[in-house]
Structure formats: C-alpha cells, structure tokens
Amino acid sequence: MKRMIFATGNENKMKEIREILGALPLEILSMKEAGVSADIVEDGKTFEENALIKARAICKLAGEMVLADDSGLEIDYLNKEPGIYSARYMGEDTSYHIKNKSLIDRLEGVPEEKRTARFVCAIAAVFPDGKELVVRGTVEGIIGYEEKGENGFGYDPIFYLPERGCTTAELPPEEKNSISHRGNALRLMKELLERERLL
Numbered sequence: 001m002k003r004m005i006f007a008t009g010n011e012n013k014m015k016e017i018r019e020i021l022g023a024l025p026l027e028i029l030s031m032k033e034a035g036v037s038a039d040i041v042e043d044g045k046t047f048e049e050n051a052l053i054k055a056r057a058i059c060k061l062a063g064e065m066v067l068a069d070d071s072g073l074e075i076d077y078l079n080k081e082p083g084i085y086s087a088r089y090m091g092e093d094t095s096y097h098i099k100n101k102s103l104i105d106r107l108e109g110v111p112e113e114k115r116t117a118r119f120v121c122a123i124a125a126v127f128p129d130g131k132e133l134v135v136r137g138t139v140e141g142i143i144g145y146e147e148k149g150e151n152g153f154g155y156d157p158i159f160y161l162p163e164r165g166c167t168t169a170e171l172p173p174e175e176k177n178s179i180s181h182r183g184n185a186l187r188l189m190k191e192l193l194e195r196e197r198l199l
Contacts, residue, residue, distance in 0.1 A: 003027045005034045007058045007068035012153050019177055020186040024193070036062050047071065047084055048134050049120035055126035063128050065198075067189065071121035071181060073155045075143055077114050078106060086155070100147050100158045106145055115142040119159060119168075119181035124190045127197075133192050137185030141168070152176060 004026045006017055014030050021028060031037060034185055040057045044050040047070040054068035070085030081090035082103075082178040090099050109177035118140045125133040139161075147157035149169025161179075168176055 002043065003029060003034075003064055005029050005031060005036065005058060005062055005064055005066045007040075007054045008176075013182070014163070016173075016177060016182055017178075017186065019173070021185055021190060024190060034062060034064075036087075042070065042084075044070075044084070047120050048136065050084060051122045051124035052126070052132065052134060053080055055124040056131075059126040059128060065125065065127050067123060067125050069121055069123045069182065069185065071119065071185075073117060073119055073159070075103065075107070075117040077110055077116070078103075096154050096157075097147070100155060103143060104145065105156075106156060112142060117141055117143050117159065119155075121181040121185040123182075123185045125189060125193065127198070131198070133189070133196070134155055135179045135185050135188040135192060137183070137188060139168075139179055139184065141179045170190075 006014065006028060008014065008030060009032055018028055036058055038057055038061055040054050042050040042053055042054055050070035051068050055066045058068065059066040070084065072083055074080040074083050090102060118138045121137045123135050141159050141161045144158050144160040144167055148167045149157050151171060151173060152169040157167055159168045161168065168180065
C-alpha cells in the first residue's frame with residue numbers, strides 16, 4: 001500500500017484527516033509516525049504558499065508523497081485577522097480561551113451583520129517527481145458573543161453557523177467534518193488525486 005505523510009503533529013487534525021481520507025488506498029502517517037521532524041519557517045503571504053512551503057520541505061526530507069495544510073480564521077471586520085497568523089495570534093503558547101476572548105472583545109458593539117467570518121484551509125500535495133497540487137476549502141459563519149461547545153478545537157467555540165443555530169464546537173465530529181473548511185479542502189484534494197490518478 002502506498003504511503004502518504006501529512007505534514008502535521010496535531011493529533012486532532014490527524015483524526016479528522018483519517019476520518020475523511022480513510023477510504024483511499026493509502027497508509028496515512030503523521031510526521032511523527034513517519035519519523036520525520038523539521039523546523040519549517042512558514043513565511044508565505046497566503047494559506048496556499050504556507051501549505052506548499054511545508055509540503056515541499058517534508059517531501060524533500062522524506063522522498064515520499066506529502067500533504068500539508070495551512071488554515072485559519074478570517075474576520076472581515078478585523079481586516080481578515082487573524083488570517084495566516086491564526087495559530088500564532090497573541091503568541092503560539094497563548095490558550096485559545098484567551099485568543100477567543102480577545103477577538104470577542106475586539107468586536108464589542110459590532111452588529112451581527114458585520115461579524116462575518118470564515119474558516120479557510122489550503123491543502124498542498126507535493127510528490128517526489130515535483131508534481132504539486134493545491135486546493136482551498138472554506139466555511140462561512142459569524143463570530144459569536146461568547147464561547148460555546150466542547151467539541152472541536154481552536155476558534156471553533158466562537159465560530160457560529162447561523163443556518164445550524166450553533167457553533168462548530170457544538171456540532172458532533174461527523175457533522176463538523178461534513179461542512180468544515182478542512183473537510184471541504186480534503187474532499188477537493190481527494191477528488192483531484194483520484195482524477196489525476198495519482199494514487
């Protein structure tokens with residue numbers, strides 16, 4: 001069976017990836033499982049550039065097919081902040097409770113129609129022969145007024161989906177995967193890999 005390395009050490013992310021790509025004829029490994037480690041400087045200006053930087057670096061080290069993602073939250077009222085700096089917003093070691101509170105505080109008094117936001121996920125696939133593919137998935141919502149929900153991670157408790165009447169952190173995992181930015185991007189990548197017959 002072919003192997004694919006997903007350039008992350010995030011267990012929550014790996015769980016989501018395996019749930020969505022599980023049907024592919026691939027062994028999906030995290031960097032740790034593949035025995036690969038690297039300090040990668042993500043200095044791209046877009047989600048797509050950062051995903052490609054990660055995938056290229058790990059592919060070069062491992063000599064195998066690599067998928068990497070870069071994702072984050074864009075809040076329109078805050079000029080699309082935190083954007084590509086979502087993980088590093090207020091410092092990498094700052095808890096998401098603090099980050100979420102800060103964003104809610106910055107939107108104090110902002111009416112619902114101006115609290116529009118989206119989760120963005122770009123996924124890059126890089127192959128040892130130099131072939132590269134990139135896709136982007138999004139999910140639209142608004143920023144809530146308080147944290148709600150125990151599922152999900154990161155900014156999920158403040159990302160409210162008006163059509164579902166709850167945050168992404170209040171959705172069961174299967175339902176979240178069916179609509180999430182990463183779920184959408186992974187499904188697009190899966191279609192692309194199958195169509196290009198790269199598996």
